[in-house]
Ligand SMILES: NC(=O)C1=CN([C@@H]2O[C@H](COP(=O)(O)OP(=O)(O)OC[C@H]3O[C@@H](n4cnc5c(N)ncnc54)[C@H](OP(=O)(O)O)[C@@H]3O)[C@@H](O)[C@H]2O)C=CC1
């Protein structure tokens with residue numbers, strides 16, 4: 383049965399005042415509607431923010447352990463619903479069921495990690511120059527936090543922003559990507575059943591330009607955390623800055639893999655395929671440029687093409703599918719735009735480049751270009767689709783120079799067995815996440831995550847780093 387997701391405001395499921403809903407569709411099955419979500423208005427948003435504002439005092443007064451107990455409860459409830467949440471996510475955005483199941487498990491682990499944070503230290507004692515004084519730092523919540531999330535990790539990202547916001551004593555207004563509103567509603571159901579105090583977590587769906595922008599501009603929203611496109615992120619940053627709210631932006635990537643002549647070939651090829659094509663390339667950490675030293679280039683290329691030809695593209699709900707469709711028509715069009723640009727600008731199309739199964743959904747072939755000119759669009763701009771730009775280089779130094787020659791700096795990998803190549807990569811690669819002999823995608827929940835250059839607002843998410851964003855430091859002097 384097709385369901386309609388309601389907003390969740392002050393502990394109650396509520397329809398939008400607009401009386402309108404929008405359809406969530408299945409990118410793998412154009413005939414199937416997954417459900418409907420509320421097309422909310424600015425007035426709905428005001429009520430939602432008001433609920434979060436009223437709840438913040440009571441929530442911030444609970445101990446970390448008490449707040450943590452709620453998060454443990456949400457995790458336990460979610461554990462009972464893994465299949466339902468994962469299936470809804472696969473239907474809404476086309477990632478394979480294996481991946482959405484993995485993502486749901488990751489969401490549960492994130493909830494438990496931050497539940498434990500409620501018992502960890504929040505400050506330091508700092509020696510004062512006054513012998514009779516005690517000086518220390520403590521941390522206080524920001525207040526109401528607006529959470530704006532994308533569709534590509536529809537389970538993990540809402541949780542990795544919401545769980546730390548809550549554990550450090552903030553209340554939350556969550557606006558999910560419209561594409562995956564129903565998946566997010568299923569996560570909120572778990573919070574609802576865990577009986578968090580009213581207004582602590584609120585959920586509102588609707589268009590980015592009304593609800594997303596409205597959150598960024600709202601005078602009662604004290605912090606905004608966003609993952610998505612650069613253009614939207616930068617506007618959110620400007621709006622937050624102009625009214626003195628704290629903001630955190632995670633945006634695009636153009637992530638390189640460097641393959642040295644001494645690399646483990648099988649490992650490098652497998653990691654390139656997984657990094658570039660899992661989730662149909664729709665990860666900000668996806669591999670999109672590959673630089674291979676000349677001595678290994680032909681062997682690498684042959685194996686990459688052979689293994690790419692073996693990938694099975696199809697229905698994300700089928701166990702035999704390795705890669706699903708693009709998440710939407712807009713994403714498919716975007717991907718085809720870049721593929722056409724690659725051909726127009728003279729890159730050699732080695733494999734892929736076509737839409738497939740078009741009667742069924744928004745499918746595209748895994749695509750590999752052989753390139754010589756690093757200034758080409760497909761080597762510079764984020765594609766957010768299963769497309770690799772492959773380069774032959776004269777040395778690791780040249781690979782590194784090209785790897786850094788983009789405006790992004792999120793994630794980067796090198797495959798080498800030489801320790802000094804590893805060390806220079808760690809030192810000289812401009813990326814927030816540098817990975818040695820491992821694919822460019824893959825984030826661990828207990829470690830800081832974020833980018834350099836245009837990839838982020840230079841803040842970090844996840845692990846202990848989340849504390850820096852979701853709290854303010856107070857320096858206390860007692861005499
Ligand atoms: N870094 C990453 O992980 C991601 C990067 N992207 C990049 O962005 C491209 C476009 O994807 P898209 O989904 O359109 O990304 P957007 O940046 O438009 O969407 C991300 C989130 O922001 C919301 N939003 C949209 N417009 C505004 C606004 N004016 N003010 C505040 N919030 C807003 C969206 O809501 P709504 O869904 O209702 O529009 C969604 O919740 C992709 O091709 C990819 O290159 C996309 C997703 C994730």
Ligand SMILES: O=C(O)CCC(=O)C(=O)O
Pocket residue numbers: 534535609664665666667823824825
């Ligand atoms: O690679 C990951 O696990 C996280 C990537 C991510 O945050 C994103 O694509 O938005």
